[in-house]
Amino acid sequence: MSNRRTGDRRRGNRTESGRSGAVPATAPKRRHGTKKAAHKAGRPAAAKTARDSGSSRQGRGEARRLVEVHNHYRRELTQVREILRQVRKGSASIERARGRINTLALATADGGFSEICRASCRSLAEHHRLEDRTVFPHLRRSERSLQPVLDRLDKEHRTIHTLLKDVDRALVHLARNPGDHAPVTQAINLLTDAVLSHFAYEERELLGPLARYGFAPGPRK
Numbered sequence: 634m635s636n637r638r639t640g641d642r643r644r645g646n647r648t649e650s651g652r653s654g655a656v657p658a659t660a661p662k663r664r665h666g667t668k669k670a671a672h673k674a675g676r677p678a679a680a681k682t683a684r685d686s687g688s689s690r691q692g693r694g695e696a697r698r699l700v701e702v703h704n705h706y707r708r709e710l711t712q713v714r715e716i717l718r719q720v721r722k723g724s725a726s727i728e729r730a731r732g733r734i735n736t737l738a739l740a741t742a743d744g745g746f747s748e749i750c751r752a753s754c755r756s757l758a759e760h761h762r763l764e765d766r767t768v769f770p771h772l773r774r775s776e777r778s779l780q781p782v783l784d785r786l787d788k789e790h791r792t793i794h795t796l797l798k799d800v801d802r803a804l805v806h807l808a809r810n811p812g813d814h815a816p817v818t819q820a821i822n823l824l825t826d827a828v829l830s831h832f833a834y835e836e837r838e839l840l841g842p843l844a845r846y847g848f849a850p851g852p853r854k
Contacts, residue, residue: 655697657836658707661829665714666822673830677781679838688844696843702760703832709753710825717821720746721814747804750821754797757828761790768848772839775846782838789831796824 660673769783803817 655693655700655836655840657840658700658703658829658833660833664822664826666819666826668819668823673834676785676834679776679782679842680778681841688841689847692844692847695847696840698848699839699843700836703836706753706757706760706828707832709756710828713750713753714821714825716746716750717814717818721818747808750800750804750817754800754824758794758797761793765790771849772842772846774850776842779838779842786831786835786838789827789834793824793827793831796820796827800824 765787769787772779773783800817800820803820806816807813
């Protein structure tokens with residue numbers, strides 16, 4: 634069973650790479666947390682079209698842009714986890730930890746670790762809202778075979794939104810109970826696992842369609 638799933642994923646990666654010029658990420662095998670945010674079993678797969686069928690240079694660029702955006706959030710999650718590690722172990726003050734991320738988008742936060750984490754969560758939530766309101770409806774109209782995949786992605790967005798709220802509640806707890814890092818560590822671990830798995834699935838299924846239809850209606854170049 635495991636080998637078959639691996640083979641399917643690799644074949645899918647090669648196909649979508651050919652269509653879009655971008656390579657879907659593979660979800661990490663090792664989880665950060667001890668709980669499962671969502672079961673990967675039952676994720677539908679889109680029907681595969683012929684290699685490069687109907688793709689355009691503009692569409693392939695937009696497909697690559699999705700991977701770039703996802704990579705940005707992957708890096709931010711890694712940075713948030715590193716900051717938490719430093720704060721938890723006392724190996725660096727929060728001021729020093731914040732100084733290490735001044736070149737990232739998270740540098741707009743100015744209230745210590747809690748605000749840094751919240752800034753990342755707000756940005757990720759906005760990314761999902763944009764997909765739900767603009768990109769997904771466009772792809773639904775463009776390719777009917779994507780309906781089950783987009784329904785599943787919508788569901789996972791709602792799950793991740795709940796996990797984002799759990800992180801916020803854990804940050805409130807940390808503010809009220811300095812030194813008690815267990816709740817926020819668990820919440821960030823669960824969020825990280827869910828987001829990395831979700832991004833890999835979304836890229837596997839949507840890079841080809843994005844190469845054909847782009848993010849929004851309009852002529853493709």
